[in-house]
Amino acid sequence: MAGSNGSGRKNLKVIGKPFHKVDVKAKCTGEALYADDLTLPRMLHCKLLRSSVPHARIVKIDTSRAEAYPGVKYVLVGKDLPTSFGALPVSEDEHALCIEKVRFVGDPVAAVAAIDEDVATEALDLIDVEYAPLPTITSMQEAYDVSDPRIHEYGEDGNIHRKQIYEFGSVEAGFAAADYVREDITFYEGSTHLALEQHASLAHYSHDNKLTLWSSTQDMHYLHRHLAQVLQIPTNKIRVIATPCGGGFGGKCDPFNHEIVVSKLAMILRRPVKICLTREEVFYCHRGRHPVLMATKTGFKKDGSITAMHHRTILDGGAYGGHGVASTFYTGILQTTTYQLPNYRFEAVRVFTNKAPCGPKRGHGTPQPRWAQEIQMDRIAEQCGKDPAQMRWEQAVLPGHVTANWIKISTFALREAIDKVVEGSGWKKKFRKLPYGKGIGIACSAYMCGTQTPIYWNKMPQSGVQLKLDRSGMVTIFCGSAEIGQGSDSILAYCVAEVLGIDPFDTKVVTGDTDLTPVDIGSYSSRVTLMTGNAAIQAAERAREFLRQAVAEKLQVPGERLVFADRRVFDGENPEKGMTFIEAVWLAESKFGTLGTVGSYSPPAAPGKFKGATIGPSPAFSCTAAIAEVDVNPETGIVTVERIWIAHDIGQAINPVLAIGQVEGDVYMGLGEALMEDMAYRGNRNVVMKNPSFLEYKSPTTLEMCDVVTYLVGEPEPNAPFGAKEAGQGPQLPVPPAIANAIYDAVGVRIDEIPITPDKVLKAIKLKAKGLEGRVGPTVFPTCPMPEAIVVPTPYDGGDGKAIEDKAALAKK
Amino acid sequence: MKTIKKSRTRLEKAHISLRVNGESVEVAFAPHKTLLEVLREDMGLTGTKHGCELGECGCCAVLVDGQPVLSCLALGLAMEGREVTTVEGMADGTSLHPLQQTFAELGAAQCGYCTPGFLLTAKVLLEKDAKPSRQEIKEALSGNICRCTGYIKIYEAVELAAARMRGEQAEPAEETIYGRQ
Incomplete structure (x- = not known):
């Protein structure tokens, strides 16, 4: 039956048809105007002076020489914008320009507006900043060990930004009921979005006191609010225009320093002010994938069914909060949405370090735990003597499921997706049967279609x-x-x-x-x-x-x-x-x-009633199965991904050619993260980023990209428009673990950390040849004191969606 | 303390004549400027994009005398008397170039930012080789980075345009549009 939003409707004339995009011809002819393509009369250019040191007090900033430089119109410093901001209300720890201290190499400290970009750039050299260096925090372990100095004066304690701990059901009981229990420690390196368009913004302040900001942003509504907050002017005096965005992938979600700075300069000077970041600066903006270390302890029966999981994560957040509290939740909270998991305990810690701040990148916090579980599932299957594709099929979440942490799943065609890729890839003829050096691996995933609540609490619609x-x-x-x-x-x-x-x-x-x-x-x-x-x-x-x-x-x-x-x-x-x-x-x-x-x-209410229950639930979940076929050269360790078969439950594609384009882009980005992408820092040398350029930050070109065979599967989703679920993020998740599992099939070694570079593969092959464990990956999981867990009975043990202490509080009343 | 020896902006402007998108033009610009900057800032041709300005991403590719050139690495001064083609000059009058048409049809342009560089590079490939293999397309486009598409739709768009430019009544494969069944 057709829903009120057209889900399940027949005789569709537009939906499901491969129309071209309404804006694509402008993009194929040069007509589309991106932020840096805009110019206005009397426009000035802005450049930011960024910190050259990773952690220091600012003793003095002397702008007098820069101000006197011909062509310079204004030099802005931190005290001109004293109000702090941040993507989430719980971590408003940024200033548009640093006031008292700098926290990473690249942190902006001053801004110049000048008649052209060259003058502005030259004037940066004339700003004299005196720094008093502070000891640096460069790793998760250092953040645990060093509580003084603190990078921020807020957070849990020392340099720990956030701790989250939940238990759904009883993992102790789950482990007791298991035939086997195993723990695997895995690591997923940070990576950045690397959108082709460098961030750019143009601000104009009219004589009727209205500010207009054109910006390459993904979240202009939140930006609008942040501008009002920091500039201290009402939102109805601010107009934000999101220009065509030349790639986002999560990297243009945060409110950025440069957006606020050009707005302020335009207000001071009453002239339009534009900024376009250099590629190097874009790396410092970052807000990309958090490096996450994970310890995943799982109890399972001989048939591969999971009885409990205790999943611990540590996130290296970099220098600021940003979306990090949400990222932290996402390293655990969706671990229940792919396979049946009756008891689940999740502990997460986010730390501050003196590196470029991390944030949301495609899949936001979920590719890392998916990696951990999927490479563990491969081991569980081997331990149980089961085919890993068949075991996943048996354990897959089914439509209508409510997870242990009270996330309601509606339509969910994971079994159909697995069937498609197993059949299409010839899995049964290949798995454990290919010659040495050739291998095949599988992984699955699920992803949400929006969150239940917006970033700041309100009862208004999420979309109009x-x-x-x-x-x-x-x-x-x-x-x-x-x-x-x-x-x-x-x-x-x-x-x-x-x-x-x-x-x-x-x-x-x-x-x-x-x-x-x-x-x-x-x-x-x-x-x-x-x-x-x-x-x-x-x-x-x-x-x-x-x-x-x-x-x-x-x-x-x-x-x-x-x-x-x-x-x-x-x-x-x-x-x-x-x-x-x-x-x-x-x-x-x-x-x-x-x-x-x-x-x-507005999304429907979710059944969970405990603190944090609004993070994770979604009106709908997509799901994906992927199989990778690889060639591993045992002499060099070089991994070539030959082909990926990927089946994605999209419900009903509104436009199949665009949906497939999203899936192919997901495969690409997953491939890059799996094999090469790496936000690398020189920890012992000023914590400077090693590779802030397209040349040195490796990403797949046409020569590394694999063939992709895509299947769109599923039934129209009742909560979705004409039944259409997401495709932009979920299909990335299974790609890295499918590749890792294929490498094991090819050469019998486990690489438990991303990226899987040739040196790691070669090292593991050599270890194996010596009769040692053929594995490269982390072996130690640092711990820190954790608070008491929020304990929530699951739907399966008669829970009502509330936490146990909530019940105690109610009883007291 | 850093000082500035000589500002680049106070150099006398250069003045050259060249052909851009089939028209003779004259342009004056600060002599240190790259072709990319001259096109975007002094001629208003913002269809040519920049992703790194270091010759690493391929966004800024244009054609100089029919050959792909990274405009961020070419000096404007070196363009005297040359023929430059940008994405704004790809269409034949009112008709889109077949590549522009197929990139639109197949969603080979997502965010669209790398698209001009891909289109121009592919145009030269198809002028040299009417029926390139998938591997030849990959090699020809290996200097252009796209972060959205995974390149697959770009290959398919180049192949479809090539077929149409050979005079075939080509349509996209079912699998390209609807996925493998």
Whole structure:
């Protein structure tokens, strides 16, 4: 049965069809204007002076020589912007320019506005900063060991930013019921987004005291709020315009120093001010994948079924909080959504170090724990003498499942996905049967389609859409979402066109402008298709009602018989009787006056009622199975991934060619993280980043990218617009562990840390040849004192979604 | 204490004549500027992008006398009398170049930022070889980095455009559009 959001609807004219994107021709012709392509009359250029030391007190900043330099208009320092900010309300630990101390090489300390970029760059050399160096914190272990100095004056204690500990059910009981218990220690290195577009922003402050900021951002709504907070002006005096974003992947989610700085400079000078970061600076902005060390202890039966998991993580957060508290949750909270897991304990610690701050990158905090579990599943299968694909199939979460930590899963076609890749890859003929040096491996995953709550607590919708219809026949769609290349503008056009029976190119999509568009909270968490799509459908259905009433009256046909299709509105029982879409709009505008409708979306409440229960639940979960086939050269350790078969449960693809494009991009990014990408620092030499350039930070070119065979599977998801789930993040998750498992199949060695570089493979092969364990990876998991766990009974032991201490508190009342 | 010996911006402007996208133009610019900067800042041709300005990413590729050149590594001064083609000059009048058409059709442009560099590099490939193999396409495009697509849709778009430029009535494969069944 079709849902109110079109899920399960038949006879679709637009949905499921490979239309090109509404903005793609502009992007193929040079017409699309990205932030750095914009210029305004009297525009000035800004450059940031960044810290050359990793941890120091700022003793003195003398800007006098820079201010006197010809062409310099202003030099801004930290005290000009004293209010702190940060992506999450719980960690507002940043200043637009450092005031008292610097915390990593690259931390901005001053900004110059000048007549051109060259003058601004030159003037940076004339700013004299005196630093008093402080000892540095360079690793997780150092953060545990050194509590003085503290990088920040807040957090748990010393240099520990955050601790989280939960127990769902009883892992002790689960381990007692197990036939085997094993613990594996694994590591996932940090990596960065490396979007091709360098961050850029242009600010203008008009004489009627209104600030406009054009910026390459994924989250203009949050940026809007942060600007108001730091600049101390009301939000209704600020307009943020998200320009076409030249790649995000999570890297343009945080509010950034440079966005605030150019806004402030524009306000001071009343001239437009633009900044475009250099590639090196983009590496310092970072906010990328957290390096995570994990200890995963799992109890299981002889058939491979899991009885309990105790999963511990340590995140190297870098110098600031950013989204880190959320990242920390995500290293554990979705560990229950792929396979049946009746008892689960999760302990996570995030530390501060003097490195570029980490944050959300594609998959936000979940590729790391997925890596840990999937390479462990391979070992569990071997220990049980089971085929790892078959074992995963048996243990897969099923539709309608509620996890131990109270996450409700709706549609979930993981078994179908596994079947597809097993069959397509010829798994049964290849697994443990290929010649030495050739191997095949499998891994699976699940991912959310948006979060239950926004970043700051409120009861307003997460997504809003407005439609304007008028006598021109144009349908204008307004939405605050940010197009970052994933096709979110097109999703709006497709959904509205399907409902109104028009062509998607008969619409005009206006997005990413806080003055014009209703709030959408941004392009993150794979939320945009589901949430803006649902809001767009609601707005379009309301518009269709106006048209339906006007046409029904005119044609003297019952409204419910009217069909909207092929740019016409007609009697379904007598298709000749009808009119064009534009005539229907004329009738409706005549009958009702100016036409406009709205739609909005808020996710359904989740069943968990404990503190932190809102993190993890989602209106829908996608899932993915991937099989990698590799060639490992035992002489060099070089791993070549030949092909990846990947099946993704997307529900119903709104546009299959775009969905496949997302999946292929996921495979690519997973391949890069698996084999080469690495945010590397010289720990003993000033904690400077080793490789802040495209040349030295290795990423896959066409010559490293593997072949990809993609399958889209699943049934339309009732909570999703026309049944469509996410594709932008989830399919990345199984790629690194599938490659690691394939390497084991090829040469019999386990590489338990990302990236799997040739030196590690070669080392493991040599160890194995000597009769030692053929493994490279971490062996020690540092510990620190942890607080008492929040204990929550699971749905399977009669829990009601509340934590045990909550019950005690209630009883006291 | 650092000092500045000589500012680059106060050098006298250079003045050259060249052809850009089939039209003769003159342009004056600070003589240290790269072709990338001259195109974007002095001629308003912002279709040419920059990702590193160090010759590492391929975003800024343009054609000089029909050959792909990283415009961030070429000096504007060296363009006197040369023929430069940017993405703005790819379309033939009102008709998109077949590559622009297939990149749009297959979603080979996601964020679109690397797209101009890929289009121009692929254009030269297809001028040299009407039917390149997948491996030849990979090699020709190996200096261009894309972080969105995983390159697959780009290869498929180049192959589809090549077929159409050979005069075939080519449509994308079912698997390209709908995935393997």
